[in-house]
Amino acid sequence: MLRWTVTFIILAIVAGIFGFSGIAAGAASIAKILFFVFIVLFILSLINGKRKF
Structure with missing residues (x-):
């Protein structure tokens, strides 16, 4: 699950770069x-990853 979270956070950062720079103004709100x-999700997965069951 941590791997998926890292993948999606990288995608969100890339979408944010494109959205905030004016390339796609409509994508800025979605990227935020x-x-x-x-x-x-990343913080929750870090917390759950450290917890032992």
């Missing part, structure tokens, strides 16, 4: 949402 969603 994806960025924060995947930051939260």
Whole structure:
């Protein structure tokens, strides 16, 4: 799950770079949402990865 989270956060950062630079103005809001969603997922997966069952 950590691997998927890292992959999606990289995609969100790339989408953010394109969206914030004016290349695709419509993608900027989507990139912001994806960025924060995947930051939260990344932190949750780090916390769950360290927990022992």
